[in-house]
Amino acid sequence: MDDQVFIDASGTRRLKDKELVVPIIVGTVAFSLGKKASESSSHRWTVYLRSPNNEDLSYLVSQVRFDLHQTFQNPQRVVESQPFEVTEHGWGEFDIIVHVYFTLDSGVREAILYHxxxxxxxxxxxxCKQDPKKPVVTETFEELVFSEPRVDFYQRITHHQPSLLLPPSQLAPFFTTINPTLELDMIHRSRMKVASMVRDLALSSGLAAH
Incomplete structure (x- = not known):
């Protein structure tokens, strides 16, 4: 057997000490309702999950559940096809929980993100007065990390040929341009910095104890 492959408890072949990293973006676009605003509805907004290059995600993501504030009717919104987005009206800001469900061959049920x-x-x-034609766009670059992935799943994802999402989201003109390579580099640098700080802290604590 290949030294890089092992069999898990369920008999599935996995890649030892390997990570599969897929970049993803969670975002919101909020438009002021201007003169049409009321005390209970000042904005129309959309929360979404997308790829950095606006590609089709169906090769990896089977559905997405957006958990809105409990004051909304039916706060758990499940979207089973692309674009993965939910539009609502409201007046307040809050944290949205995003449950990302993957294809069955991943062997991973879901990932949970916050936005x-x-x-x-x-x-x-x-x-304050806002231009109804100029939305507030907030996007967060995330990494979906599959640790020691299934061999077949890893091969399928790494050999996947990207294709643009058609038709594209109507919000696409407002999406920010993100360079995944630069974003991943920033994340990795931050990880290294945190690891270095942890090591320095452990070392200083050890010296103080003597």
Whole structure:
């Protein structure tokens, strides 16, 4: 048997000490309702999950569940096809929980992400005048990490040929341009910095104890 492959408890072949990393973006786009605003509805907003290059995610993601604030009717919204997005109206900002469900061959049920809905830019206050045609866009770059993935799943994902999502999301013109390579590099640098700080802290604590 290949030294890089092992058999898990269920008899599935997996890659030893290997990680499969897939970049993903969670975001919100919020439009002010302007003169149509009311006390209970000042904005129309959309929360979404997308790929950095607006590609089709169906090769990896089977469905997405967005957990909204409990004050919304039916706060758990399940989207089973692309684009993975939910549009609502409201007046307040809150944290949205995003459950990402994967294809069966991944062997992983879901990943849970968190995203803050923002209706105002930094420095703006509720009730301030906003341009209804200029939305507030907030996006978070994330990594989906599959540790010691199944061999067949790893091979399928790494050999997948990307294709653009058709038709594209109507919000695509407002998406920010993100370079996954640069974002991943920043994340890896941050991880290394944190690991170094942890080592330094452990070392200083050890010296203090003597």
């Amino acid at each position: 803050k809905l923002r209706l105002y830019e930094d420095g703006e206050q509720p009730g």
